[in-house]
Each structure stands twice: as C-alpha cells, then as structure tokens.
Amino acid sequence: xxxxxxxxIGVVLLAGxxxxxxxxxxxDSEEQSKGDxxxxxxxxxxxxxxxISINDENLTRYLVLDLTLAIPAxxxxxxxxxxxxxxxxxxxxxxxxxxxxxxxxxxxxxIEAMQKTLLEKFNSVLKAKSxxxxxxxxxxxxxxx
Numbered sequence: 001x002x003x004x005x006x007x008x009i010g011v012v013l014l015a016g017x018x019x020x021x022x023x024x025x026x027x028d029s030e031e032q033s034k035g036d037x038x039x040x041x042x043x044x045x046x047x048x049x050x051x052i053s054i055n056d057e058n059l060t061r062y063l064v065l066d067l068t069l070a071i072p073a074x075x076x077x078x079x080x081x082x083x084x085x086x087x088x089x090x091x092x093x094x095x096x097x098x099x100x101x102x103x104x105x106x107x108x109x110x111i112e113a114m115q116k117t118l119l120e121k122f123n124s125v126l127k128a129k130s131x132x133x134x135x136x137x138x139x140x141x142x143x144x145x
Contacts, residue, residue: 042135054100087126115138
C-alpha cells in the first residue's frame with residue numbers, strides 16, 4: 001500500500017512539474033513577443049564613415065565620424081535613408097568645414113548634445129525632401145586628430 005501511495009505522489013509531482021514548466025514557458029513566450037514588438041518599431045542604418053579636414057594652425061587635422069541613424073522599421077524607410085544620405089553628409093560638411101580643432105573638440109565633449117543637434121539638423125533636411133523622420137542619431141565613433 002505504501003508503494004502505491006508513493007507512486008501516486010510521484011505521478012502527481014511529475015504532472016505538477018510538467019504543467020509548471022508549460023506555464024513558465026508560455027510566460028517567457030509572451031515576454032519575448034512583447035520584446036519583438038518593441039524592437040520591430042525601429043531599425044538602424046549605419047552611414048559610411050565621414051572624414052573631413054578641420055582647421056588648425058599649420059597642421060592638417062581630421063575629424064572622423066561614424067554615425068548610425070535610428071529609423072522606422074520598414075523597407076521604405078531604409079530605402080529613403082539610403083537615398084538621402086548624400087544630403088545628410090552635405091549637412092555634416094556645412095557644420096564642420098570651417099570650425100577650428102579646439103571648437104570641434106569642445107562640441108564633442110558632450111556627445112548627447114551633439115547627437116541631439118545632428119538629429120535636429122538631419123530631420124530638418126529630411127523634412128524638406130521626404131516623410132522620413134529619424135528617432136535618433138547615434139555617434140558610434142568619433143576621432144579628432
């Protein structure tokens with residue numbers, strides 16, 4: 001009789017473990033699908049490296065920037081970003097072409113402020129040409145020689 005009771009308890013424990021595992025697995029799936037929805041609203045487009053000479057007394061100096069644009073997650077936005085990248089690069093030239101090295105260094109001392117400035121300028125350029133609106137401009141590398 002004790003063996004039967006032990007067997008029944010074992011079956012009940014196994015069934016409980018099985019259903020608890022299923023419950024935890026379904027909760028993980030729900031959380032994962034929520035994460036997929038969030039990440040599916042935005043994609044990233046890395047621009048080609050931007051290099052420009054900057055003014056310094058008798059030396060040739062360069063600013064090197066790697067930028068990544070946060071755009072809506074659809075094929076049209078990616079195509080639009082690729083199409084208008086030359087205009088964005090032109091905007092970078094307008095910003096940095098006549099600046100002195102020390103001024104450029106100071107501008108990049110606050111990366112978040114520079115990202116915000118670039119976001120505003122890029123969105124202004126894009127607004128005149130398309131419906132694409134960037135949600136962020138990420139500076140992924142900056143080098144000032």
